[in-house]
């Protein structure tokens with residue numbers, strides 16, 4: 627169920643909130659006047675105009691210091707984060723009929739798959755259950771992955787966490803990710819030896835993701851290998867509450883020093899390529915959101931690596947397989 631604005635108001639009343647900070651993703655900003663006026667009937671409301679990443683990002687203390695509660699729209703809670711203020715998450719969930727008929731799932735039959743693991747991005751939790759109903763009726767055996775403490779819903783995947791895929795990968799023939807875009811399905815493919823399909827909810831069809839994953843890996847290895855001769859490294863701990871991995875950053879520092887590199891440990895809340903250009907470093911190892919290294923690489927003049935990429939490149943881990951950077955838990959940020 628989506629939390630409705632009435633439910634948010636009820637929860638705000640329960641905690642006797644008076645001043646609230648409202649965080650909206652860019653896609654919901656066109657509705658800001660409606661949300662603001664509805665909530666302002668009972669509460670003193672400030673809207674954060676900043677972009678934010680998700681439930682891992684409630685902005686900085688100077689933004690939320692003066693409020694009793696934060697209301698974040700569009701995302702689901704990350705249960706194992708210790709939020710310093712009450713946060714009410716108003717999830718955005720697509721509901722209603724999925725408008726996909728049985729024929730769309732024929733590729734699963736043609737490939738002889740019988741046991742199907744189901745995953746989804748959070749907007750499609752309800753739709754994933756519809757898909758399960760269709761597949762069960764068609765005679766498939768279906769499984770929904772068990773999530774770890776970083777996610778709220780069974781079957782859910784985040785760009786930084788594929789625990790739901792790990793939990794069922796051994797017992798299924800393939801995985802189907804109900805989502806849009808490709809990143810979650812590519813992540814699931816990298817997390818599993820089994821064949822992965824995306825059920826693309828824009829295109830309304832099932833697409834195998836292996837070829838695209840191979841292309842992703844070729845591009846990624848080309849970028850990472852540019853760091854091979856790096857001597858000066860910036861190691862960054864992002865101070866967003868759900869991305870803060872200072873201990874991992876310290877481990878990377880030790881590893882860089884053991885390789886004879888010169889390294890500096892940095893904190894950041896905004897990731898600005900010019901900061902690292904000014905420092906004249908050869909490469910950045912970024913321990914915050916893994917999607918920054920992957921999605922934003924082209925904004926940087928130097929290679930920006932995830933911690934497992936750094937460890938693989940310099941043979942600090944005994945693996946030849948590409949390892950996605952997954953966040954299981956974060957370090958406590960003393961606020």
Ligand code: SF4
Nearest residue numbers: 679680682785786915
């Ligand atoms: S760290 Fe990145 S992928 Fe993970 S929840 Fe935050 S924005 Fe999403």
